[in-house]
Structures are given as C-alpha cells and as structure tokens.
Amino acid sequence: MRNDAQGAPPGRQEATSPLPGTHTDRKGIAADVGASLVVFLIAVPLSLGIAVASGAPLIAGIIAAVVGGIVAGLVGGSVVQVSGPAAGLTIIVADLIMTYGWRVTCLITLLAGLVQLALGAFRIARAALAVSPAVVHGMLAGVGVTIALAQLHVVLGGAPQSSALANITDLPQQIAHNHTAAVAVGVITVAIMFGWNRLPAIGKVRPGMVPAALVAVGTATAIATMGRWEVETVALPASLSEAWNGPMLPESGQWHGIALAVAAVAMVASVESLLAAIAIDRLHNGRRVQLNRELCGQGAANTVSGALGGLPVAGVIVRSTANVRAGARSPLSTILHGVWILLFVAFFAHVVELIPMPALAALLVFIGVQMVSLAHLRNLRRHHEASVYLVTLLGVVFLGLLEGVFIGFALAMIMALRRLTKLTVVTEERADRVHVTVHGSLTFLGVPRLAHVLRTVPEGAKVDLDLHVDFMDHAAFEAIHAWRVDHERTGGSVDIDEVHEKWYARSSTNSAPVAKTIPKGRWWAPWDMRRESGADLAPNPLGLLTAGAREYHAGTADRMRSVMSRLAHGQSPTALFITCADSRVVPNLITASGPGDLFTLRNVGNLVPSHGSSDGSVGAAVEYAVNVLRVPSIVVCGHSHCGAMQALSEQTHQGPEEAQTTHIRRWLAYGQGSLRRAGADRGELAGLPAAEALRRLSQANVVEQLGNLMGYPAVRERVESGELTLSGMYYDLETARVHLLDAGSGEFSPVQSVQDVPDPVPHPRGGAAPDQPLDESSSGASSRPSC
Structure with a gap:
C-alpha cells in the first residue's frame, strides 16, 4: 500500500518502529507509555458501561478490554488502533443473551473470532469495505439512539423496556415520577461529560488532557460515596473462579440460529474494525494499516475473549483517536493499556466497586447521543446518501439491528443502480450550432431518453455532442452512431467530443474498450496516473517535466500561441489569488x-x-497587484487537509527535526490569529473530530487573512471606495468542491455547478430542454472551452 504523506504537517509525530537502543526509540517508548495510560483511563468506565448496556456480566467488559488491548495489539495490522468492547455490538449481544443466555453468547463470540481469522487468512478483508459507509454510520447512529433511550431510564431511577418504542412511550412517566439519588448521579455525569472539554485552558493546561469520562465517573463516584447516597454500584466477582464464565454448547435445535448469530457478530465487528482502522490512518503518518492482518488480530482477540467469558471485541474509534492524540507511536501503547486495566482490576477492584451504576448509564447516554454524528450526515447529504443513513438509523431503532442494516443495504443498492442508470442530457442553441451535453453512464437503459432528445435536433443543423460519460455500452453506441449517420445524410454535421474516455471512438473503429483510465494528454491528471494509463512519461522528476513539456508542445502550444502572443504585451488579471503552496x-x-x-x-x-x-x-505582491495592476478583486483560498494548519494546531516541533523546521515555525507564527479566531485558545477545537477541527481552523484562517489584508492602507482605501472586493474561498480536496464565504453569515457554502442551477435551458425549438441535470454527480461545464 502506498504511504503518501503529501501535505503532512512538519514536525508531526509518526507512528513508526525506531531502531532499538536509540534516543528516538527511548522517546517513542515514553510516548507509548503515556498514551497507554490515557487510553486506560478512558477504557475502564467505557468497558463497564458497554457491559451494562449489553446485559452481560460486568467482568465481561473488563476481559474484553484486556484481551482487545493485548491480543489485538500483538497480532493486528494497525499501528495505533485500540480494540475492546464496542458500542456498535451492544444490541446484537443483548439480543443474543436474551435468546441463548450468556455462556452460549461466549461461544458465539469465540466462533465469530474463528470466522474472522479465516477471512483474514484468505485475504479478503477488503471485501468488508464494500458495505456502504452510509449504512455503517446509520447502523452506529441507530445503536447509539437505542442505547441512549434504554440507559436514560436507568439514569432516571427506573429500568429499560424491551424495545426502543416502549422506552419512548414510557419516558414521560419516568421523568414525572422518578427523582431519586440515581437521577442526581446521572445529571452530574452528563453535565461534566458535556462541559469538560469546553472549559477554558489554564496556561498550557487544557481540560482535554484529562479524559472527560474519567472526570465525570470519578466525580459522580466521589459525590455519591461521600454523600452516602443509596445507589446501585458495580459488583465484581470475588474470585477468579467466579469471574470465569466461559462458553457452553447450545441445545441441539439452536444451531441454525447460532450460525446466523456468528455471521452477524463477525460481519459487524469486522466492518466496524476495518473502517475505524482506515479512519485512524488519517491521523498519523506511520505505517498504513494491513487490513488482512488487522482482521486476523480482531479474530484472535474475539476467539480469546469468547473463551475467557468476555464481550465481543472490535476496533473502537474513540479510544483509538485518544491514543493518537496522546502521542502513541506503536502497538506498545495498545498492549500496555490492556495490561494497566488487568492490574488495576486485580489490585484495585474495591475502587471499581464504588462506581454508581447510574453514572455508567449516564456515560452511555452521552456516548449514544454522540454516535449520531451530524458531521457524517452532512457529508452523506452532499453525496445524496442521507436517506440511506436515516432509513438505516430508524430501522435499527424500531425494527432491530439486522433488519435495519438489511433495509439500509437494500436502499443503498437501489440508489447505486439508479446512479448507474442515471443520464442527464442538456441541449441549447448557440449562434448557428446546437450544443448537446450528455452526463452519466450511457447504457441501454438510457438509450430511449437520449434518442428522444436527439430526435428533436433540427434536420441539417450543426451539432456539437459532448459526451461526459464514464461508460458506454454497445446499445448506446449503436443509437448515437445511427443517429449521426442519419443526421449527416440530411446535410447536417456532428462534432463529437469525448471528455473522459474514447468509448465512441474505440467502438467506431471496432477496437475493444480498455479498462477505465485517465486518458493520455488530460492536463488535469497527475503524472503518475497518466503514466499508469500508458502515457509516455519518464519516471524521474526531470524526465517528467521534460516529457510534460513535450506533451504540451505536441497538443497545446500551437493552439495557445495566439492567446499568449496577445498576453505578451501586458497583463490585466481579474484577481489577486492568495492560496496555499500545497x-x-x-x-x-x-x-x-x-x-x-x-x-x-x-x-x-x-x-x-x-x-x-x-x-x-x-x-x-499585494501592493503590486493593488497599486500597479489595479486588480478589482482579492481572493484568499484555503483548503482541507492542509498540513500547515495541522502543524499550527498541534504546535509541536520537537526532537532532531527542530533545526530543520526553523523557517516553518517562524512563518507559522503569523497564523496565531487564526488559532484564536477558531477558538483554539478557548478549547473549542479540542473535543472535535480531527477532520472537523482542521476544517474549522482552515476556514477561520481564510477569514483572518482577509482581515489582515484590510490592514494594508492601499487595500483599505480601494475597498472603502468600492473599487476592490475581498472574497474568501475554501477548497475541499475529498469532494473536489469549491466553497465561498458568505459575508453575512460568516459560513462557507458550496458553489452550485452548472448542473445544479434549476433554470430551464432553452431548447432549439422553444421551451425547456427535455432533460435537466438532477444533481451534482454530473460535473463539467456545458460550454465548449475555447483556446
């Protein structure tokens, strides 16, 4: 797997395995030990809480946490992922315990681990990634809502009902009639969880340095203990013999249901672990995850956990993120966190038994609400998959986990098939030519729509047909070719321009289409992608530049000559465009x-x-643009995944690299105002996911630099006179979308593409075009670029 650290911030910690005996090795071990202690403090209350929500023995959560840390850390393929009992498996485990009992559930966990080991051994881990992220996130959100509804009753001093609908129905009565000490413990826990990371920093000490879960549960425990409140507390087994409650064979008629349960646990645990491992890879610059090995590690952990009487194990995103942020560099931190849990429970079990059960329930309520991620919903909405997310969520809450996942997966498949058959055809008349633009996948299912539009083109017209298609089957080719022959026979002309692949050109010369690639000569494609498609580009940097210049001379220079000869006499740019060097x-x-x-x-x-x-x-540059070139506009453009903003937020440049980053650190000092504007000094970025925090900082940085521009007298004078405008722009690398700053709201909104504009396009014969673009999945301008 390619380890591409492009755009990584300087001085950022790498999760590597340094040579033993070196200074770097000692520093890495110290970082891993510190990170393991942070994760240990988070894992203990979470593991107990997940056991409570599952209806399993409390010690089962501790066993799963220990095994997940040690076994998955030793065997797995991720450098920094932490494994343990996962909230996403809670509903499945609770249902299995109710149906088969705890010991048979342990057997199911063990068998699911063996299935995972087999899947990893056969190297098919990537197949698990075929599940739509919308389904996975919807499933986790549904689990979160179900957990929150059930545990809210415990917080209110009552008992959870058998279903989410019953919990919702019974909630008003619980709120009205239960006001016991349990409620006070729960309120204290939730309040601290909500407000801890929002407290202001004291000097260099931020509240986020201490896990909120530890503070919340610890404070609630201390208050309940000192106040002698009558609340139920954690009860652990008195001895090792009592703690072991391992697997047991089911009754003879239950094996069919057991097989389905094993498949469900293995599937959910595998998908959740692999997706979490890939997400965690974005947070560090070390070795990328080896998916098949990670699946084997999860399988080994589940096999051991089931055998020892523990909950199912999966990779968990919250503990893994905390591990990375605490400075973990190797699997040693994951392994040690499991060791610390084991030692703590062995020697300080009496401390654990002081924890009030309502505090764990309140912790689960908070975690369950957080599992409903609005950030994921916004991202999915941009990709038109929010409906899959919401349907899966509601299905899991009201029907059950497997039913909800099945419905969500079915809807995702239907939407994928719909996209494959989606075709957008736009026609408009320009001077003496008819312009027809086709977007989408051109299959036999879209032939009737395309043929209908082409039949409306007047006889004898000059036609420009732009094919922005990623696939064309033989039926579509036959339809276009037959129409073209007929149109040219009546005196018309047809100019076909294929923007992505030469599907029509290859079919018309009786050559079989090749696998999808970036076509040679497409200037917007990176060199390595064009080289893979067969372009004659040399492998070394100088050779690439030379070959690129040769390609430019062959295909573009002659057409550019008239433009450049006119520009050679002077420039009159429309804007000063300030952007990152990325x-x-x-x-x-x-x-x-x-x-x-x-x-x-x-x-x-x-x-x-x-x-x-x-x-x-x-x-x-600013003075030259404003005073000499007299530009009418200045644009500051930031972007996502900005290494400079990441380095600015981390503020860490230590070790042997310090001398090599002197200029970078000095330059980034100009970004301190952006940190303050984003609220970093108030801790507003600390509790956010890394990607969201970086997005906020990058966008706040754009606003801050616009403010700095107003400090230049020449800029301020021309802005106040109305001769100059300042604008903010943000480019999202993952979606390849441009966002503009709204001066009124201060928010960045995506720019609508040509296909998103709802205005009807004039048709050559009057009225609107037969087919309007439906969404932003079809991209590209509808006009032919001129040279």
Whole structure:
C-alpha cells in the first residue's frame, strides 16, 4: 500500500518502529507509555458501561478490554488502533443473551473470532469495505439512539423496556415520577461529560488532557460515596473462579440460529474494525494499516475473549483517536493499556466497586447521543446518501439491528443502480450550432431518453455532442452512431467530443474498450496516473517535466500561441489569488481560468502577515497587484487537509527535526490569529473530530487573512471606495468542491455547478430542454472551452 504523506504537517509525530537502543526509540517508548495510560483511563468506565448496556456480566467488559488491548495489539495490522468492547455490538449481544443466555453468547463470540481469522487468512478483508459507509454510520447512529433511550431510564431511577418504542412511550412517566439519588448521579455525569472539554485552558493546561469520562465517573463516584447516597454500584466477582464464565454448547435445535448469530457478530465487528482502522490512518503518518492482518488480530482477540467469558471485541474509534492524540507511536501503547486495566482490576477492584451504576448509564447516554454524528450526515447529504443513513438509523431503532442494516443495504443498492442508470442530457442553441451535453453512464437503459432528445435536433443543423460519460455500452453506441449517420445524410454535421474516455471512438473503429483510465494528454491528471494509463512519461522528476513539456508542445502550444502572443504585451488579471503552496490545489483548475486571469500568490498556509511585519514578500505582491495592476478583486483560498494548519494546531516541533523546521515555525507564527479566531485558545477545537477541527481552523484562517489584508492602507482605501472586493474561498480536496464565504453569515457554502442551477435551458425549438441535470454527480461545464 502506498504511504503518501503529501501535505503532512512538519514536525508531526509518526507512528513508526525506531531502531532499538536509540534516543528516538527511548522517546517513542515514553510516548507509548503515556498514551497507554490515557487510553486506560478512558477504557475502564467505557468497558463497564458497554457491559451494562449489553446485559452481560460486568467482568465481561473488563476481559474484553484486556484481551482487545493485548491480543489485538500483538497480532493486528494497525499501528495505533485500540480494540475492546464496542458500542456498535451492544444490541446484537443483548439480543443474543436474551435468546441463548450468556455462556452460549461466549461461544458465539469465540466462533465469530474463528470466522474472522479465516477471512483474514484468505485475504479478503477488503471485501468488508464494500458495505456502504452510509449504512455503517446509520447502523452506529441507530445503536447509539437505542442505547441512549434504554440507559436514560436507568439514569432516571427506573429500568429499560424491551424495545426502543416502549422506552419512548414510557419516558414521560419516568421523568414525572422518578427523582431519586440515581437521577442526581446521572445529571452530574452528563453535565461534566458535556462541559469538560469546553472549559477554558489554564496556561498550557487544557481540560482535554484529562479524559472527560474519567472526570465525570470519578466525580459522580466521589459525590455519591461521600454523600452516602443509596445507589446501585458495580459488583465484581470475588474470585477468579467466579469471574470465569466461559462458553457452553447450545441445545441441539439452536444451531441454525447460532450460525446466523456468528455471521452477524463477525460481519459487524469486522466492518466496524476495518473502517475505524482506515479512519485512524488519517491521523498519523506511520505505517498504513494491513487490513488482512488487522482482521486476523480482531479474530484472535474475539476467539480469546469468547473463551475467557468476555464481550465481543472490535476496533473502537474513540479510544483509538485518544491514543493518537496522546502521542502513541506503536502497538506498545495498545498492549500496555490492556495490561494497566488487568492490574488495576486485580489490585484495585474495591475502587471499581464504588462506581454508581447510574453514572455508567449516564456515560452511555452521552456516548449514544454522540454516535449520531451530524458531521457524517452532512457529508452523506452532499453525496445524496442521507436517506440511506436515516432509513438505516430508524430501522435499527424500531425494527432491530439486522433488519435495519438489511433495509439500509437494500436502499443503498437501489440508489447505486439508479446512479448507474442515471443520464442527464442538456441541449441549447448557440449562434448557428446546437450544443448537446450528455452526463452519466450511457447504457441501454438510457438509450430511449437520449434518442428522444436527439430526435428533436433540427434536420441539417450543426451539432456539437459532448459526451461526459464514464461508460458506454454497445446499445448506446449503436443509437448515437445511427443517429449521426442519419443526421449527416440530411446535410447536417456532428462534432463529437469525448471528455473522459474514447468509448465512441474505440467502438467506431471496432477496437475493444480498455479498462477505465485517465486518458493520455488530460492536463488535469497527475503524472503518475497518466503514466499508469500508458502515457509516455519518464519516471524521474526531470524526465517528467521534460516529457510534460513535450506533451504540451505536441497538443497545446500551437493552439495557445495566439492567446499568449496577445498576453505578451501586458497583463490585466481579474484577481489577486492568495492560496496555499500545497501541490494538490491548482488555482486555474478550480476556477476554470486561463493565462492572464489570476495574479497568484502562494505560500505555506495561504497566510497574509499584517502590514508592517518583517516579512515583505507578501506585502510586495499585494501592493503590486493593488497599486500597479489595479486588480478589482482579492481572493484568499484555503483548503482541507492542509498540513500547515495541522502543524499550527498541534504546535509541536520537537526532537532532531527542530533545526530543520526553523523557517516553518517562524512563518507559522503569523497564523496565531487564526488559532484564536477558531477558538483554539478557548478549547473549542479540542473535543472535535480531527477532520472537523482542521476544517474549522482552515476556514477561520481564510477569514483572518482577509482581515489582515484590510490592514494594508492601499487595500483599505480601494475597498472603502468600492473599487476592490475581498472574497474568501475554501477548497475541499475529498469532494473536489469549491466553497465561498458568505459575508453575512460568516459560513462557507458550496458553489452550485452548472448542473445544479434549476433554470430551464432553452431548447432549439422553444421551451425547456427535455432533460435537466438532477444533481451534482454530473460535473463539467456545458460550454465548449475555447483556446
């Protein structure tokens, strides 16, 4: 697997395995030990809480946490992922315990682990990733809602009902009639969980350095103990013989249900673990996860956990994220956290037994609510998969986990088939030509729609047919070719331009289509992708540049000559475009601009030092653009996954790399205002997922630099006179979408593509075009670019 650290912030900790005996090795071990203690403090209350929600013996959660840490850490393929009892399996385990009893559930866990070991051994881990993330996130959200509804009754001093609907129905009565000490314990726990990471930092000490779960449960325990409140507390076995409550064979008529249960546990645990491992890979720069080995590690952990009487084990995102943020560099931190749990329970069981059960229930309520991620919902909404998420969530809550997942998966498959058959055809008349643009997958299912539109083209017209299609089958080719022959026979002309693949061209010359690739000569494709598609590009950097220039001379230079000869006499750019030096951000590409349109200023983090600062290079560019070129607009463009913003937020440049990052650290000092604007000094970024925190900081950085621009007298004067406008822009690398800053709301909103604009497109014969684009999945302009 390629380890691409492009855009990684300088000085960021890497999860590596240094050579033994070195200074780096000792520092890495110290970091792992510190991280293991942080994860240990989070894992103990979470493991007990998940056991409570599952209806399993409390010691089963501790066993799963110990085994998940030690066994999965030793065998697994992820450097920093932490495994243990997972909330996503709670509903399945609770149902299995009710149906078969605890000891048979242990057998199911053991057999599910063996299934995972077999899947990993046969190297089919990636098949688990075929499940739509919308289904997975919807499943986890549904589990979270179910847990929260059930445990809320425990917090209120009552008992959970048998279903989510019954819990909802009985909730008003619980709220009205139960006001016991249990309620006070629960309220204290939830209040601390909610507010802990929002407390202001004291100097360099941030509240987030101590896990909120530990503070909440510890405070509730201390208050309940000192106040002698009558609440139910944790009860652990008195001896090892009592603790072991391992697997048992089921009755003879139950094996069919057991087989289905084994498959369900293995599937959910595998998918959740692999998706979590991939997500955690985005947080560190070390070795990427080996998915098949990680699946074997999860299988080994479940086999041992089931044999010892523990809950099912899976990779867990909360503890893994805490592990990375605490500085973990190797699996040693995961292994040690399991060791600390074992030692703590062995020697301090009496402390654990002081924990009130309502505190664990309140902790689960908070965690369950957090599992409903609005960030995931927003991302899925952009990809038009929010309906899958919501249907899965509601199905899990009201029908059951397997039923909800099945319904969600079925809906995801239907939507995928719909996208495969989706075709958008737009026609418009320009001067003496008819322009027809086709977006989507051109299969036999879309032939009737395409044929209907093509029949409306007037006889003898000159036609430009742009095919923005990622696939064309033989039926579609036959339909287009037959229409083209007939149209040209009546005196018309047809110019076909294929933007992505030469499906029509290959079919018309009787050559079989090749596998999908980026076509040679597509300037927007990276060199390595074009090289894979067969483009004649040399493997070394100088050779790539030379070959790229050769390709430019062969296909573009002659057409550019007239444009460049005119621009050679002077420039009059439309905007000063200030953006990051990141190689993945291409200003002319994301603005569809050409030579002479943008006066571009690039630096690390798209920073604009304030007027009068020691750095004069940015000021020189601003003054030249405003005073000499008289640009009417200045745009500051930030982007997602920005290494500079990541380094700015972490503020860590230690060890042997310090001398190599002197200039970077000095430059990033100009970004301190962005940190304050994003609320980092108030702890507002600490409790957020890493990607969300980085997005907020990157967007706040754009706003901050616009403010710095107003500190330049020339800029302020022209802005106040109405001759100059300042704009903010944000580019999301994952979605390849541009967002603009709304000056009124201060929010960044995605720019609508041509296909998203609902206005009807004029048709050559009057009225609206027969088919309008339906969503943003079809991209590209509807006009033919001119050179």
